Amino acid sequence: MHLDELNWFDVETYLRSEDRLMIVLGACEQHGYLSLLTDVKIPLALADAASELTGVLVAPPLNFGSSSYFLAYPGTFSLRVSTLLDVVEDLVRSAHRHGFRRILILNGHGGNDAARGRLFEIATELSDLRLAWYAWWQSHSAEQVALKYELKPSHASWMEAFPFTRVSDLPEGVKTPPHVPGLMGASEARQVYGDGMFGGAYKADPVVMDELFAAALEDVLTLLRFE
Amino acid sequence: MHLDELNWFDVETYLRSEDRLMIVLGACEQHGYLSLLTDVKIPLALADAASELTGVLVAPPLNFGSSSYFLAYPGTFSLRVSTLLDVVEDLVRSAHRHGFRRILILNGHGGNDAARGRLFEIATELSDLRLAWYAWWQSHSAEQVALKYELKPSHASWMEAFPFTRVSDLPEGVKTPPHVPGLMGASEARQVYGDGMFGGAYKADPVVMDELFAAALEDVLTLLRFE
Amino acid sequence: MHLDELNWFDVETYLRSEDRLMIVLGACEQHGYLSLLTDVKIPLALADAASELTGVLVAPPLNFGSSSYFLAYPGTFSLRVSTLLDVVEDLVRSAHRHGFRRILILNGHGGNDAARGRLFEIATELSDLRLAWYAWWQSHSAEQVALKYELKPSHASWMEAFPFTRVSDLPEGVKTPPHVPGLMGASEARQVYGDGMFGGAYKADPVVMDELFAAALEDVLTLLRFE
Amino acid sequence: MHLDELNWFDVETYLRSEDRLMIVLGACEQHGYLSLLTDVKIPLALADAASELTGVLVAPPLNFGSSSYFLAYPGTFSLRVSTLLDVVEDLVRSAHRHGFRRILILNGHGGNDAARGRLFEIATELSDLRLAWYAWWQSHSAEQVALKYELKPSHASWMEAFPFTRVSDLPEGVKTPPHVPGLMGASEARQVYGDGMFGGAYKADPVVMDELFAAALEDVLTLLRFE
Amino acid sequence: MHLDELNWFDVETYLRSEDRLMIVLGACEQHGYLSLLTDVKIPLALADAASELTGVLVAPPLNFGSSSYFLAYPGTFSLRVSTLLDVVEDLVRSAHRHGFRRILILNGHGGNDAARGRLFEIATELSDLRLAWYAWWQSHSAEQVALKYELKPSHASWMEAFPFTRVSDLPEGVKTPPHVPGLMGASEARQVYGDGMFGGAYKADPVVMDELFAAALEDVLTLLRFE
């Protein structure tokens, strides 16, 4: 259930019996051969699936994240970290004002981790608010799937190559992860990462992808219990 | 043509022969009986239609705008003005870095007007960048359609009741615009506006809506010529 | 009644029986052949006249506004939008702290419109505060005078050429409004606008100017009733 | 010579043969029995006198400063320190853009001292800009006059009681400076300072005041040589 | 080699033949039974040891980090995330201005991770700057030591209990990690974490600690080669 299908009366009704919300953070940035919106699409798909099962409302996704290091790849739109923190704060405060009290943030992009710092500050201020954060690709579940199939998880690799993030054919084979000499700026990052994938296989069997998605969805459902 | 269907290679190719981009600003806020995302949906529909005709790329929409005055209506998510300005700056700078040189901003929400001030500052700094701003509902074209059919344009009225923004039945009849005693905060705004519509008819004949959309699209196509 | 003629004891006395205040926003920017302070002088003259009739206190004017687009015209001093918003917030919060509860902001400059966004946020936070905003040149009253005399209102034209804003002779005749290709930076704005006037007649008959001023003053007096 | 008497053509002409500017910073804050605008009026009077003698242009004064500690005195309007710094930066950058290269800042208010920190940052960035800062009441000249007449200089005392800052009768006699227990907030400051004067005589002989003004003016003229 | 033992002549000399610098980030926050400065002391000890071996200069430590979630534990001093980012930016820019071109940031505190986002932005802007970031407790080396001795690494546990971070006796035994219900504010964090330790053993054999330190030092030395 998305806000775009609702009007404010609907949300007022919803809030009479429910106080949970899912907020989706992502990025619009290079993902090798995959969609520039990969980091939005995956957590949004998880939110949609979880919403279908639980009825919990999904806020419209923030289509941009903090991705300065990929700005040498055309199509990357990056928010400064400071901007990102302000946006996330504004979204959470808006939700809190309406009476949402349990908010699960589904983050699709590593560069958005800094937002956690701001969320801790808000949680300290708003003591009746419960917040949870889920980064599917860093989860124990995802790690387990990767281990099971002996696949190396990395940016823009098989791990993010779901049917709904593919926008072109994917290379065969496995990429050797490049040597990363520290914390790189945008130009150096492009030189080092080439096609933008960080290493490992470009794709995996659909069975793997389904298992990965199911495992992450299970996590989301668990987190939505806010225990 | 949206970024979510593309990868970075595609954008690099695009930029070899084209330097135009459409950025869509909107809001997630009460629109009476209409979708909370009305202010995103309309400019995005215009961008899509214009993109189909011209091939100009459309950035993913910013799903939130500055709407503090509607925060007493559940489902409104508001960015502070300062946040909005930073986001818009970040998007334009990202685009400029990649080589986009003519950017048309399609804004769907009056509360975002403040972003123009920041854009003037950026335009002053980046002298090789051309910027245009289009607020369809404030256009001469929209005014003409309203005058022709003797309809009063206003927030959440017939004017925004396109098939794709409707999420429930709409009331019959015409609402008398309430008396607005100055610049109101959120609580007072809800008291004054009640269902959230600002006055006039709740809906108009499909013919009117098609004419309105066509007129606005014509404006967008003109602006995309950047003359 | 201006603060410069008063000491704090006087204001304390004033606040025992009155809670209204006028704040004047303007700009120090090119106005063609007119004074660089035109946008301060006009709302200040209105405030003075209204103060004489009502006894409502006038805060000292903010002599600078957001005018980045005119920075290629010498003598323009521009606040960044973010700075302007902070100043306006500080002034309103200071006034509120002292017990002012009805504040009319008389704005003389279009570039300051963004401040409205911040004012909405403050109004939402301070629920016992009533705010009104008046931009005389955008008023229905001013439009009526322009229509009556078939004069086109525009920046630095007859409309702002009051005796107290004139600092030199004014050209005869009527200027054709230049073509404005979007949202321009400072250098382009100077190329496009030349002498800085936006089009129409450079001056009008004193009768017109008196009528215009009287109409705007009437608006101010109405707004000061805060109904 | 003030900007309000000029249009942009005049400033362009001025800049052909001159690159100096005076910027006046002040405050709108309690000054005991004196005008709330005392801290603007004094440096502005100095700037006017110096301008008459040298022809150097005077920017319109910033009518507000950083005065949070006086917010319990009605009529005080305070900018946050952060706001003040941004305003001062914007004014100096605007001037620099037009070609002003030697800027003398005449500050009338102690609370504005923090702006010096930002000015050092700007001076480091803009190496062709020369900046000078003058706080008349902290000058060696003012100290000499005070010593000569055995008068204690302090806020809102005789030292600021010029004919043009007086807005009421002044008490006779001498006030014992109160004990100041550290860095006080607004409420405590009012309790401690009572009528707002910091101690010493409330007024001095006109001869003293003339001598004081003349001494400060001499300083301004010296600084305008930018040696 | 620390800056406190040097004057500016010494640094100028240093920069003639060397362009490396170590910057130490930490926190002043609860660490269970350990010193409140634990997160400064550990990376500083590593920096000192590495400096002794390589001669690379160490900047004075930033004694505070972003620790809002521990503010219910007395003695915790937290910078807002936004403040932290600004401090880190200022330090790196200062160093870059002097000619430091290879900077290794030794971070002792997880809450400071957000600073990486700002560093990526700076690295993108300053293309001649090489940055590396080291968080000893998240390193592969530390993980290996923990695995070897079957010790669970966690905040304020054995892992941080070096002789130089101990300020009191440490409990015997092993603490069961508490259940963490999402992203907690300060009050909830104190309820959940009790004594502040996150779980595992309170202390380890000195042999383990020496091995841990040596492994981390080896990492630092490797990173200082900036390969």
Next chain:
Amino acid sequence: MHLDELNWFDVETYLRSEDRLMIVLGACEQHGYLSLLTDVKIPLALADAASELTGVLVAPPLNFGSSSYFLAYPGTFSLRVSTLLDVVEDLVRSAHRHGFRRILILNGHGGNDAARGRLFEIATELSDLRLAWYAWWQSHSAEQVALKYELKPSHASWMEAFPFTRVSDLPEGVKTPPHVPGLMGASEARQVYGDGMFGGAYKADPVVMDELFAAALEDVLTLLRFE
């Protein structure tokens, strides 16, 4: 008593019977032949001595201050003024949250004065907090010692040449203060100040230094009574 020797239990105990705290601000900047950390070392030494006598807790020093004007001297690390203000605010708010109610800020660096403006704002907001500020080198006590021995106090001169700030031999003799042409940026400051000392004797007799330190310590002890 420093926080680095304590854990949070200790601070909780401390706060049961005491609510005072000393915060040390300084700088890492050129001090001629003296240590780059001179401005930290001196107030920290005072704090240590006062703590020994009174048991009042000392927070870890902020090792950086606002020193942009010295950025042309290698080894200077400068916080922007805005950053400094935020840091100081965060430290004071953290302390206040724990129950510290009387805070003495010992500042070692003139460029940090701007922080006082922010502290006034905080004091206005937190009415149960008492703040005091001490800049030893600007004190009446220090002035008296200088007068007594006919020594001119200035940056990096004898006045700061304590045994614990010396890191090299000091020149003999007396330096003539250079002519300072206004408010200088970093490059100009280096040209003007040469070795970085501002004028006067490079060193004084140990008896003088002991007397100076004792006088300043007496001030600190007096301020710690918060009368």
